[in-house]
Amino acid sequence: MTLKARAAFCLASALVLAAPGWADGNAGAYLAGRTAFLESDFPEASRYFSQALVQDPKNIELMENAILSYVSQGDIDHALAIARRLNGLEGGDQIANIVLLTDAVRAGDFDRALKLVATDSSVGPLVDGLAKAWVLVGQGKMSAALDGFRDVSKQPGMKGFGLFHQALALALVGDLESAEKLLSGKSGADIPPTRRSILARVEVLSQLERNDEALELIRSTFGNQLDPALEEMVARLEAGESLPMTTIRSVSDGLAEVYFSVAGALRGEANDGYTLLYSRLAEFLRPDHVDAILLNAQLLENLGQFEQATKAYDRIPRDDPAFLSAELGRAEALRRAGNVDASIEVLQQLGKTFPDRASVHTALGDTYRRLKKYADAAEAYDRAIALFDKPEVAQWSLFYRRGISRERIDRWNEAEADFRRALELQPDQPQVLNYLGYSFVEMGTNLEEALDMIERAVAGRPNDGYITDSLGWVLYRLGQYDAAVGHMERAAELMPVDPIINDHLGDVYWAVGRKREAEFQWNRALSFEPEEDDARRIRRKIEVGLDRVLEEEGAEPLALAHDD
Secondary structure, eight states, X not given: OOHHHHHHXXXXXXXXXXXXXXXXXXXXXXXXXXXXHHTTOHHHHHHHHHHHHHHSTTOHHHHHHHHHHHHHTTOHHXXXXXXXXXXXXXXOOHHHHHHHHHHHHHHTOHHHHHHHHTSSOOOOHHHHHHHHHHHHHHTTOHHHHHHHHHHHHTSTTOHHHHHHHHHHHHHHTTOHXXXXXXXXXXXXXXXXXXXXXXXXXXXXXXXXTOHHHHHHHHHHHHOSOOOHHHHHHHHHHHTTOOOOOOSOSSHHHHHHHHHHHHHHHHTTTSOHHHHHHHHHHHHHHOTXXXXXXXXXXXXXXXXXXXXXXXXXHHTSOTTSTTHHHHHHHHHXXXXXXXXXXXXXXXXXXXXXHOTTOHHHHHHHHHHHHHTTOHHHHHHXXXXXXXXXXXXOGXXXXXXXXXXXXXXXXXXXXXXXXXXHHHHHHSTTOHHHHHHHHHHHHHHTOSHHHHHHHHHHHHHHOTTOHHHHHHHHHHHHHTTOHHHHHHHHHHHHHHSTTOHHHHHHHHHHHHHTTOHHHHHHHHHHHHHTOOOHHHHHHHHHHHHHOHHHHHHHTTOOOGGGTTOO
């Protein structure tokens, strides 16, 4: 088990997997709570587990599940009340222990916190080691604390965590030179360059009256496209201001950073529900931890809890530099929840408030494009692209998306220009090569160039079913039927339930005389519910064959399809 997996397991292991032998009424509440928890409906889960606890107030398993549910929904106060009861019964429990530790540190009761860290119900070596070191900082035992951070650094896979928190602790007590030495890597060991570690170093440099170095660090790390928070920092640094140490202001902030560090490490490696437990505790300790709030919202989105995600985004104040990011996230959560009109309204308002932000117009364009409102999408992308004096490589996708929108509203010349501009910025981009090449194939023009483009796209993404289908289809349109078969079969292997790919494979089979297999593929394509116009054409091919359908459509017969 990896370090990240162990960290996730240790905190979440209290979740029981089978109902104990309770009376039917209580078992029903437990099972309803468990179902709600597995569906990430944490408010419902906590309600049902609490109902069950009324009937069985000393049931340890129910308490553990109730604590998990309350922490997951961000209601740490209710989790604390149950954790205190459980701690009194058991004398130690992992999930109760971390909640009680969090409360003790927030209250500044470091003696109680140290006893909790020293219990047998440890959370794991990373959290325990860092938490104990921070508690020692709170007790004023800096030498012992630094030893604790170093001990964490010596454990496999934990070096970066230990060094970063050691640097934060040094900064907190005013030893900025030592903090900078660690953050810069001049101590002989590098700290992973996360956003949090970079901004901590920027603040340390500014405190040391080295604003020029701080500015260079921001520009070399983040480039020219800065978000509002970074822009504000740059403006203050350029004005000669000394940035305050906001990354770390207290021991409570230190433990919050421990939880956030673990959540960041777990993200994408462990279940989002487990990761959420840590980021929720980070926000509880430090309610202004914007990065933790945004992470909570994103995790809730991933879990399909869009209403809870929207509430999380709402917690970012309007005057916070992260407000724009939060509103973009809220718009996406509303869209995914099916509230498309509200999503568009949020983005339109952002467009008025932040007219010079390409990300806002791009998000609006993406939303319109998903709704197949291609004219509106193209206009939104126009506004985004107009904000760039000289597009950089990263802007290839904007031209690509605008090209798609223009192609869908029959503005082909402009669409083609966008696709070619995208390829100037990113010459071998598979999506663009495939889309432009496939469009040429469908129009029956530039087939040799289309073949070259799609072959390059396949080379870039050999396991992409749609791109492999495009290669088979261009060979088919060129009359190279035998060569097309293998690529079409490969595409159908990669995407076996796609109606278009199965339809295309049927056409290729028909072209090489494998007519029974062609009819089988067309029937498969119908079973995957294609668009009605496509379904009608497929049914007609099954009835009379591809040759007759091409004749009815006024197209050239297969044998002549590749002739000029």
